[in-house]
Amino acid sequence: MKTHVTCSVNGDPVEFLVDDSQTLLSALRDELKLTGVKEGCGTGDCGACSVLLNGELTCSCLVFAPEVQNSQVVTVEGLADPDNLHPLQAAFLEGAALQCGICTPGFLVAAKALLDRNPTPNEKEVRYAIAGNLCRCTGYDKIVRSILDVAADLASESETVGE
Amino acid sequence: MTSTSFKHIGQRSIRPDGLDKVTGKARFGADYYLPGMLVGVVVRSPHPHATIKSIDTTAARAISGVKAVITAQDFPEISHEEAMSGESVVDFRDLSHNVMARDKVLYIGHPVAAIAATSQQAADAAAQALQVVYEIHPHVLNVDEAMASDAPILHSDLDPDGGEPTNIAKRHVFNRGDTKQGFARADVVIEREFTTKQVHQGYIEPHAVVADTGEDGRSVVWCSSQGHFLVRDQTAKVLGWERSRLKVIPAEIGGGFGGKTTIYLEPLAVLLSAKSGRPVKMVMSRDEVFMATGPGPGSRVRVKIGATSDGKITAAEVWMAFDAGAFKGSPVGAACQTVLAPYEIHDVSITGLDVVINTPKVAAYRAPGAPIGAFAAESVLDEIAEALSMDPIDLRYQNAVEEGSESTYGPTFKLIGFKETLEAIKEHPHYKATLGPNQGRGVACGFWFNAGLGSSATVSIHEDGTASVLTGSPDIGGSRASMALMAAEVLGIDETRIRPSIVDTDSIGFTDVTGGSRVTFATGMAVIEACGEIVEDLRGRAAMIWGAEPDDVEWQSGQAQHSDGSKPPLSLAEIAGSAAKTGGPIAATASLTARGVGPAFSTQVCDVEVDPDTGLVDILRYTTAQDAGRAIHPSYVEGQMQGGVVQGIGWALNEEYVYDDSGRMENPMFLDYRMPVASDLPMIDTVIVEVPNPGHPYGVRGVGEVGIVPPLAAIANAINGATDVRLRDLPMSPPRVVDALSSELNGATGTPAG
Numbered sequence: 078m079k080t081h082v083t084c085s086v087n088g089d090p091v092e093f094l095v096d097d098s099q100t101l102l103s104a105l106r107d108e109l110k111l112t113g114v115k116e117g118c119g120t121g122d123c124g125a126c127s128v129l130l131n132g133e134l135t136c137s138c139l140v141f142a143p144e145v146q147n148s149q150v151v152t153v154e155g156l157a158d159p160d161n162l163h164p165l166q167a168a169f170l171e172g173a174a175l176q177c178g179i180c181t182p183g184f185l186v187a188a189k190a191l192l193d194r195n196p197t198p199n200e201k202e203v204r205y206a207i208a209g210n211l212c213r214c215t216g217y218d219k220i221v222r223s224i225l226d227v228a229a230d231l232a233s234e235s236e237t238v239g240e
Numbered sequence: 241m242t243s244t245s246f247k248h249i250g251q252r253s254i255r256p257d258g259l260d261k262v263t264g265k266a267r268f269g270a271d272y273y274l275p276g277m278l279v280g281v282v283v284r285s286p287h288p289h290a291t292i293k294s295i296d297t298t299a300a301r302a303i304s305g306v307k308a309v310i311t312a313q314d315f316p317e318i319s320h321e322e323a324m325s326g327e328s329v330v331d332f333r334d335l336s337h338n339v340m341a342r343d344k345v346l347y348i349g350h351p352v353a354a355i356a357a358t359s360q361q362a363a364d365a366a367a368q369a370l371q372v373v374y375e376i377h378p379h380v381l382n383v384d385e386a387m388a389s390d391a392p393i394l395h396s397d398l399d400p401d402g403g404e405p406t407n408i409a410k411r412h413v414f415n416r417g418d419t420k421q422g423f424a425r426a427d428v429v430i431e432r433e434f435t436t437k438q439v440h441q442g443y444i445e446p447h448a449v450v451a452d453t454g455e456d457g458r459s460v461v462w463c464s465s466q467g468h469f470l471v472r473d474q475t476a477k478v479l480g481w482e483r484s485r486l487k488v489i490p491a492e493i494g495g496g497f498g499g500k501t502t503i504y505l506e507p508l509a510v511l512l513s514a515k516s517g518r519p520v521k522m523v524m525s526r527d528e529v530f531m532a533t534g535p536g537p538g539s540r541v542r543v544k545i546g547a548t549s550d551g552k553i554t555a556a557e558v559w560m561a562f563d564a565g566a567f568k569g570s571p572v573g574a575a576c577q578t579v580l581a582p583y584e585i586h587d588v589s590i591t592g593l594d595v596v597i598n599t600p601k602v603a604a605y606r607a608p609g610a611p612i613g614a615f616a617a618e619s620v621l622d623e624i625a626e627a628l629s630m631d632p633i634d635l636r637y638q639n640a641v642e643e644g645s646e647s648t649y650g651p652t653f654k655l656i657g658f659k660e661t662l663e664a665i666k667e668h669p670h671y672k673a674t675l676g677p678n679q680g681r682g683v684a685c686g687f688w689f690n691a692g693l694g695s696s697a698t699v700s701i702h703e704d705g706t707a708s709v710l711t712g713s714p715d716i717g718g719s720r721a722s723m724a725l726m727a728a729e730v731l732g733i734d735e736t737r738i739r740p741s742i743v744d745t746d747s748i749g750f751t752d753v754t755g756g757s758r759v760t761f762a763t764g765m766a767v768i769e770a771c772g773e774i775v776e777d778l779r780g781r782a783a784m785i786w787g788a789e790p791d792d793v794e795w796q797s798g799q800a801q802h803s804d805g806s807k808p809p810l811s812l813a814e815i816a817g818s819a820a821k822t823g824g825p826i827a828a829t830a831s832l833t834a835r836g837v838g839p840a841f842s843t844q845v846c847d848v849e850v851d852p853d854t855g856l857v858d859i860l861r862y863t864t865a866q867d868a869g870r871a872i873h874p875s876y877v878e879g880q881m882q883g884g885v886v887q888g889i890g891w892a893l894n895e896e897y898v899y900d901d902s903g904r905m906e907n908p909m910f911l912d913y914r915m916p917v918a919s920d921l922p923m924i925d926t927v928i929v930e931v932p933n934p935g936h937p938y939g940v941r942g943v944g945e946v947g948i949v950p951p952l953a954a955i956a957n958a959i960n961g962a963t964d965v966r967l968r969d970l971p972m973s974p975p976r977v978v979d980a981l982s983s984e985l986n987g988a989t990g991t992p993a994g
């Protein structure tokens with residue numbers, strides 16, 4: 078018996094059938110073919126599968142797919158709007174914050190979750206906010222700098238708006 | 241230090257594959273789905289050392305949805321045959337036996353069967369139902385156990401000294417000069433012993449493959465690897481197939497660090513697909529990656545170094561035993577060659593043992609073997625500097641190799657930038673910054689050969705003046721950006737008009753692995769050569785259009801210019817637009833074996849704070865200087881330097897394979913195999929030194945590997961600076977640090993010779 082799930086993914090209404098044991102990660106990848114969401118461990122330890130579930134940063138490998146009934150899910154595929162990259166995506170490109178790029182979707186989602194809640198984080202706050210995401214290639218330096226760059230842009234924008 | 245004579249090289253351009261990677265579009269190994277695709281799983285040994293008495297597949301095959309089951313019987317027996325495979329030697333018989341166990345299993349996780357089914361559930365159920373009867377043997381889990389006189393023997397045919405079989409697969413011996421006399425000239429001699437544990441490369445993407453075998457018996461394979469030609473050739477060898485029966489399409493690769501320069505799943509998927517007539521996808525779980533793919537070796541190492549009171553090294557003796565895992569072939573040979581390579585030492589004696597144990601077969605890991613040797617040698621050098629009250633950089637500088645020095649492993653160095661890296665660190669503000677209580681500073685150096693090997697490139701100019709650059713080198717760290725920049729430099733057009741792609745094994749000439757820090761150097765050389773041919777062609781066509789001689793045409797800034805200025809210049813786009821009238825399509829291919837490899841050196845400094853109560857070592861500040869020869873794309877050079885350092889930090893402080901007595905890895909998940917996360921680290925400062933490699937048109941050396949060589953010792957030396965205690969066993973995890981701090985027995989200090 079499969080469960081019929083209705084929810085919103087990246088703003089679009091979607092429906093799919095899953096086994097009760099299937100994770101949200103598997104539903105996104107294997108049923109919806111949203112393969113930007115990556116599996117690095119399946120145990121909640123690498124963050125490659127990060128999504129926003131009702132706005133909260135979540136490891137999709139730790140959520141059973143039937144649990145997302147009527148929820149809102151955002152994946153890396155939903156970060157950019159049709160004409161523009163999300164500022165974090167642009168900053169990651171500009172700042173060479175990826176090498177192999179397998180961890181990148183997870184970092185972008187985690188960084189968006191951070192900036193949504195705290196648009197002006199300091200370096201330490203950035204480092205703790207992405208501590209659930211593993212990157213084996215970069216040593217995190219350029220990832221942290223790219224996120225701080227976006228935060229600095231956000232800060233100067235809000236100043237300009239304020240004036 | 242940066243040359244300004246280039247227009248494109250040295251720019252921090254946006255990588256051509258970047259957009260797909262930040263939007264989730266890029267397809268990695270596990271991202272391929274084919275119609276009718278089956279799920280493949282591997283059945284693995286639960287014992288570290290056992291004889292397979294029988295395998296009964298009847299019950300497994302009876303499960304509904306199971307389409308194919310394969311075991312050892314389905315593989316041809318091949319004899320021992322060693323061949324170069326990228327940087328390392330592969331023995332095809334061992335490779336075949338590692339991919340699928342034959343009469344014996346040699347580690348927990350060793351494949352004994354593989355199953356393809358219509359669903360994961362069916363495949364898992366079949367794996368449970370498969371009956372294997374084992375006769376269990378005692379096992380060995382490290383070099384000490386393996387070399388004990390009563391040790392169980394893994395292979396009946398390993399006897400390097402002639403005589404009874406042993407677990408020592410090979411003995412590397414290198415002697416030069418007379419170390420006895422050398423030590424007699426020394427005023428201080430220090431000898432120490434070190435141990436390291438197995439560590440994993442830790443790429444975030446597990447191994448993944450899809451294979452689809454057609455009616456004609458040819459198979460198409462999608463997989464992420466560091467070399468799809470290697471995958472093709474090794475898979476063909478293991479299956480006894482002709483190479484042309486396989487076409488391997490490179491997926492994007494989610495990290496490799498050496499660990500994806502061999503095959504595991506590929507021949508299984510191809511065979512399952514051939515048997516079932518359906519595409520088969522296989523993806524490893526993380527615990528399979530830990531328990532069945534290559535860790536780097538564990539080791540025991542002794543280093544003895546003597547020096548005069550004014551800091552001249554007089555002699556060195558090194559003894560190293562590396563575990564190879566279940567089959568011979570640890571990187572101990574490379575460790576022997578690199579361990580003393582940064583220094584001019586005439587009298588040396590180096591012995592390396594390659595030892596088999598009941599764990600997964602080790603695989604290459606970034607500068608294979610070198611970090612372990614450097615951990616020992618650079619720790620002993622630090623003690624010598626301390627004993628002589630010398631600055632540790634001054635001691636190294638005084639003995640540093642330079643152009644014309646004869647290396648400890650044989651060749652004479654051409655132009656190298658080792659001393660420049662030492663100077664860069666000595667002059668860096670980091671080196672002079674003040675330290676607080678419980679804080680210490682350590683330095684260490686590292687060497688790596690870098691590799692040349694075979695590469696191919698095809699360059700096509702399109703009618704609108706844009707260009708394609710095709711290579712066979714998987715891009716793990718932004719190498720497509722470097723290819724575009726080098727092509728732009730030769731062609732004289734903007735790099736955004738150049739599209740670099742990595743194409744399958746049927747679409748380009750043979751290309752060795754992305755490894756040995758070789759891609760920007762060697763594949764870059766092929767790109768430069770092919771672009772050079774294109775420029776020759778374009779000059780000829782311009783001459784034809786002008787009715788001039790090719791010699792009258794110069795190529796400058798992407799334009800043909802008449803040497804006497806009598807004609808208005810013709811741009812690349814203009815010449816390409818009329819290609820049909822000047823000889824047809826414009827394309828060139830280069831296939832070469834890259835000579836002129838330039839070795840890499842790195843010097844690093846690290847500040848730590850040690851919590852005396854918990855033993856926690858906090859990395860406060862880290863600076864690395866490395867000779868890149870020429871940084872084609874500085875951001876990705878820095879990225880390689882930073883990534884190497886951080887892998888080294890993990891190795892130094894936390895990472896290790898922990899086995900229980902039954903031979904099972906106790907920590908096959910990221911929670912317990914603790915790799916560094918962002919909150920563990922500071923920024924990693926980089927100084928790119930550029931001493932051009934005379935063997936490359938643009939001076940490129942490889943940059944990928946050497947960065948991981950110094951951190952183990954740099955951190956151990958910094959901990960000593962903070963605590964006056966030397967740690968010689970990795971990892972220097974909190975319990976070990978606490979133990980060391982509380983132990984009275986911290987070895988003897990340097991003893992005057994004589």
Ligand code: FES
Nearest residue numbers: 119121123124138
């Ligand atoms: S795959 Fe979900 S945290 Fe690693």
Ligand code: FES
Nearest residue numbers: 176177212213214
């Ligand atoms: S870029 Fe490779 S894991 Fe982060």
